[in-house]
Amino acid sequence: MELIDGKATAAQIKAEIAEEVQQIVAGGGKRPHLAAILVGHDGGSETYVKNKVLACEACGFKSTLLRFEDSITEEELLAEVDKLNRDADVDGFIVQLPLPKHISEQKVIEAIDYRKDVDGFHPINVGRMAIGLPCYISATPKGILELLKRYKIETSGKKCVVLGRSNIVGKPMAQLMMQKQYGDATVTVCHSHSRDLKKECREADILIAAIGQPDFVTADMVKDGATVIDVGTTRVPDATRKTGFRLNGDVKFDEVAPKCAYITPVPGGVGPMTICMLMKNTLAAGKKEIYS
Numbered sequence: 658m659e660l661i662d663g664k665a666t667a668a669q670i671k672a673e674i675a676e677e678v679q680q681i682v683a684g685g686g687k688r689p690h691l692a693a694i695l696v697g698h699d700g701g702s703e704t705y706v707k708n709k710v711l712a713c714e715a716c717g718f719k720s721t722l723l724r725f726e727d728s729i730t731e732e733e734l735l736a737e738v739d740k741l742n743r744d745a746d747v748d749g750f751i752v753q754l755p756l757p758k759h760i761s762e763q764k765v766i767e768a769i770d771y772r773k774d775v776d777g778f779h780p781i782n783v784g785r786m787a788i789g790l791p792c793y794i795s796a797t798p799k800g801i802l803e804l805l806k807r808y809k810i811e812t813s814g815k816k817c818v819v820l821g822r823s824n825i826v827g828k829p830m831a832q833l834m835m836q837k838q839y840g841d842a843t844v845t846v847c848h849s850h851s852r853d854l855k856k857e858c859r860e861a862d863i864l865i866a867a868i869g870q871p872d873f874v875t876a877d878m879v880k881d882g883a884t885v886i887d888v889g890t891t892r893v894p895d896a897t898r899k900t901g902f903r904l905n906g907d908v909k910f911d912e913v914a915p916k917c918a919y920i921t922p923v924p925g926g927v928g929p930m931t932i933c934m935l936m937k938n939t940l941a942a943g944k945k946e947i948y949s
Contacts, residue, residue, distance in 0.1 A: 667929035678717035689943030692750035697727030749775030749942035800930030818861035866907035
């Protein structure tokens with residue numbers, strides 16, 4: 658069994674990005690600029706945004722964080738999105754989700770200029786991804802593809818099972834694993850209403866768990882020699898930790914790992930790659946690589 662080290666891979670990629678940015682700036686080019694909008698004080702969102710700012714520093718990007726109280730109206734937030742759309746210095750920006758209940762997340766996502774949508778959530782980017790056109794691919798699926806590539810895990814013609822059908826991970830992951838230029842695999846998507854869930858999972862050469870239920874995937878669901886990618890990051894109470902919680906994956910790691918050829922840990926697997934791929938999308942935005 659080989660552990661897929663997302664933390665080390667992400668650090669390597671950030672170093673590669675920083676070197677490229679240095680060359681761009683030395684050649685008189687513009688330093689990539691990522692902006693983020695954070696509404697309210699959700700603990701998880703605060704952590705994610707802080708990590709994104711630190712990643713920008715590591716990559717040599719300019720970053721701007723715009724904070725708003727959760728009392729902001731939908732109209733006011735849409736006006737802030739519009740300002741960033743029109744700011745020529747901002748190459749890409751994100752609106753950190755979740756948003757307060759009184760604001761339509763979909764309306765906000767659709768208001769973002771798709772050419773600056775480095776999260777890859779805008780329907781134009783999602784549609785372009787679905788038919789294999791150049792676009793910003795959402796960070797978690799893109800990070801998983803990068804891990805598979807860097808660990809030289811064969812995907813072409815393999816059976817891939819994606820557990821979960823969210824718009825952020827499950828659906829795009831299945832689309833990408835199916836496409837010739839990325840996974841070129843035979844893909845099955847399973848979810849809470851799938852029949853014979855264990856049987857489907859046991860047939861997978863590559864199992865991608867993104868269901869959001871701690872320890873959902875057990876040893877009897879995994880075939881010997883499979884590659885298991887655990888996307889789950891649920892906070893579960895843990896009195897032994899200073900924070901009072903620990904991050905738990907969708908996979909029961911201790912019992913599943915011995916059966917695998919490759920497996921990602923939680924934390925330190927897919928998580929670090931997600932922020933790292935946001936940086937790759939921002940670099941592409943700065944270089945006007947996709948949308949000139």
